[in-house]
Amino acid sequence: MAGTDAGRPTVVVGVEDARGCRPAVWWACQQAGRRGARVHLLHAAPAPVPVRALGQARYAGEQAERRAAAARAVVDEVLERARRDHPGVEVDGSVVHDDPRAALLEASRTAALVVTGARHAGRRRPDLGLHLGSTSLSVSARACCPVAVVRDAEAEGVRGVVVGHDGSRGADDALAVAADHAQALGEPLLVVRAWRTALVPLDAWSGQVWVEAQDAEREGHREELAELAERLRAERPGLELRTDLVEGEASDALLAAADGSRLLVVGTRGRGAFLTVLLGSTSHDVLQRAPGPVVVVPDVRRNRGR
Numbered sequence: 573m574a575g576t577d578a579g580r581p582t583v584v585v586g587v588e589d590a591r592g593c594r595p596a597v598w599w600a601c602q603q604a605g606r607r608g609a610r611v612h613l614l615h616a617a618p619a620p621v622p623v624r625a626l627g628q629a630r631y632a633g634e635q636a637e638r639r640a641a642a643a644r645a646v647v648d649e650v651l652e653r654a655r656r657d658h659p660g661v662e663v664d665g666s667v668v669h670d671d672p673r674a675a676l677l678e679a680s681r682t683a684a685l686v687v688t689g690a691r692h693a694g695r696r697r698p699d700l701g702l703h704l705g706s707t708s709l710s711v712s713a714r715a716c717c718p719v720a721v722v723r724d725a726e727a728e729g730v731r732g733v734v735v736g737h738d739g740s741r742g743a744d745d746a747l748a749v750a751a752d753h754a755q756a757l758g759e760p761l762l763v764v765r766a767w768r769t770a771l772v773p774l775d776a777w778s779g780q781v782w783v784e785a786q787d788a789e790r791e792g793h794r795e796e797l798a799e800l801a802e803r804l805r806a807e808r809p810g811l812e813l814r815t816d817l818v819e820g821e822a823s824d825a826l827l828a829a830a831d832g833s834r835l836l837v838v839g840t841r842g843r844g845a846f847l848t849v850l851l852g853s854t855s856h857d858v859l860q861r862a863p864g865p866v867v868v869v870p871d872v873r874r875n876r877g878r
Contacts, residue, residue: 613665
């Protein structure tokens, strides 16, 4: 099965075409080189539909052979470039007859990380808030390992890792992944918490009471972040760590904090059937808007139970 290699972590990269996948493959090879992992390039295409008529069957068979040869040529081209650009990284590849989403989700069961590009194709569905055929969104929500979405080549001068933390179990999972990346890079980690008051003002409250209540809520978040930082520093000596408490929308705060950073990491909190719900609104919004690489840490416990 793609993504398995006894004793070594595997980074699986979804490959659709030789040109469009370059940023994702380059990023994946960089990550693998830092972590002593191998890279597996995975090209998936639906199996040909069987036909009964003899003439049609012969034509369909020829078409299938041509598609298979073209798919293999794509993987071979990407494989050659990856091995040339990253000689210290073990890279291999395969072609499977399956839906790309299904193939990547299956690979995620044994991979340490799945990497996809960020192609925006298809007719937009306003009710779902995504582009139809968006493999990156679907895999990010349902995978059994972290998923990196890489849009473009890494910008010059970027540094550091940013992670959002709202106090949930999913945020703890994202924090661990972000800390791993920061330590592998030897760069600082910024933990961001965005908040909006959960208090409901009462008519009987004076302006001063309302201000004091919000101050107390803000101080509670600060204390939680301080405790989080203390624990993380104890667990990971040498990690350069900062925290930031921002009042406002989580996605806006994360995107602002990630400006100039090398990587943004988010968790998921969704529980519904639709992708916008399954991912959580913050993760979904960040994936749609972030210009740089984003790692989504899904609910692996839930997804493995599917």
